[in-house]
Amino acid sequence: MKIAQRVSYKRASPPLDIGLRVKEIKAEGGFVIDFGVGEPDFETPDDIKEAGIEAIKGGFTRYPPTAGFSDLRLAICRKLKEENGLDYVPEQVVVTCGAKHALYNIFQVLCEPGDEVIIPSPYWMSYPHMVRFAGATPVIIHTTVRSGFKLTARQFEEAITSKTRAVIINSPSNPTGAVYSRDELMRIAEIAVSRQIYIVSDEIYEKLVYDGLNYCSVAALGEEAYDFTITVNGFSKSHAMTGWRIGYLAAPREIAQAVTFLQGNSTSGACSISQKAAIAALKTDKKELKYMVNEFSRRRDYMVAELNKMEKISWLKPSGAFYVFCDISRSGLGSVDFSRQLFEQYRVAVFPGVVFGWDSHIRISFANSMDNIREGLSYIRNFLQGL
Numbered sequence: 001m002k003i004a005q006r007v008s009y010k011r012a013s014p015p016l017d018i019g020l021r022v023k024e025i026k027a028e029g030g031f032v033i034d035f036g037v038g039e040p041d042f043e044t045p046d047d048i049k050e051a052g053i054e055a056i057k058g059g060f061t062r063y064p065p066t067a068g069f070s071d072l073r074l075a076i077c078r079k080l081k082e083e084n085g086l087d088y089v090p091e092q093v094v095v096t097c098g099a100k101h102a103l104y105n106i107f108q109v110l111c112e113p114g115d116e117v118i119i120p121s122p123y124w125m126s127y128p129h130m131v132r133f134a135g136a137t138p139v140i141i142h143t144t145v146r147s148g149f150k151l152t153a154r155q156f157e158e159a160i161t162s163k164t165r166a167v168i169i170n171s172p173s174n175p176t177g178a179v180y181s182r183d184e185l186m187r188i189a190e191i192a193v194s195r196q197i198y199i200v201s202d203e204i205y206e207k208l209v210y211d212g213l214n215y216c217s218v219a220a221l222g223e224e225a226y227d228f229t230i231t232v233n234g235f236s237k238s239h240a241m242t243g244w245r246i247g248y249l250a251a252p253r254e255i256a257q258a259v260t261f262l263q264g265n266s267t268s269g270a271c272s273i274s275q276k277a278a279i280a281a282l283k284t285d286k287k288e289l290k291y292m293v294n295e296f297s298r299r300r301d302y303m304v305a306e307l308n309k310m311e312k313i314s315w316l317k318p319s320g321a322f323y324v325f326c327d328i329s330r331s332g333l334g335s336v337d338f339s340r341q342l343f344e345q346y347r348v349a350v351f352p353g354v355v356f357g358w359d360s361h362i363r364i365s366f367a368n369s370m371d372n373i374r375e376g377l378s379y380i381r382n383f384l385q386g387l
């Protein structure tokens, strides 16, 4: 069958078969330790769930406004002001079906065919696809371990051409957990502003930073940076709400208007019930969220301490998100073979780095119980010893 080129499956990531097997085994009640997960293992807090139930009972079951309920957009503006130091008005905010949808919309409204979007690698695997869906070309820039997997100002400058339309900054990063400092962001923002390039700042892991690090939003760096930044965020990771599908973007008015037009003629407004739950999320008791972050931090510390005892594997300690990106090149295996063999021998699933543009690495998620982490890591140690 002829399928349109823009969704050509040949480009799709190859190793998703492990993910499918994990789901099947879990459904059958079989044994598997899933270090591939990309979502918190915590429940959505009760007050947020209640708000969803109340929304149904209260009749919020009809089409919501395309850009989102005004009370939610206002609450998002307040959050951005209080927590990120950003001045947005509701007309600049569009609520979307997850942050993923916000990102998709952004490239659709920013890019013409032939435009280029700079993507630092390792990258979240959906970025290049989304850029291609918009007819633009992803320009992948390989970062280094030395720079902490972060795009340097120099690399950025060298990658810019007359076709460059945007750069994606994802801090904290999936898959590396790298967090950009204010200075690092400032250097990138200065270049972007001087070359009139948009910074798409994916801040979905913003709340998950460790060691008392200060989080810095790109748009907070100054007036000019603000004008060239599109801030993307959501509730999936910060409030354990992956299934509710609520994200948002905050942008210059014209971009927000264009996204609203696109959204009005594609998905319409995001789920009305989830939007009401998201309002509750912004008011939720911060203690519960703090507990989640502390717990992730404890698991991260345990995971890196255990990995430290193993041979043929090295990593950089992540400062944020819930992944450790491990160099497995000394194992002699590529990331797909490593992941497949580990899964076949021990039923431990990890994500092969090739999907993030780094075949020398695997991604291990610590969004898992301590018991699973303990047991899974012992299998990884046995696996490495057996190679």
Ligand SMILES: Cc1ncc(COP(=O)(O)O)c(C=O)c1O
Residues within 6 Å of the ligand: 038, 097, 098, 099, 100, 101, 124, 170, 173, 174, 202, 204, 233, 234, 235, 236, 242, 246, 247
């Ligand atoms: C870096 C990054 N951005 C965006 C998303 C999308 O999140 P959402 O569930 O809000 O669509 C994810 C989800 O895994 C992610 O890892």
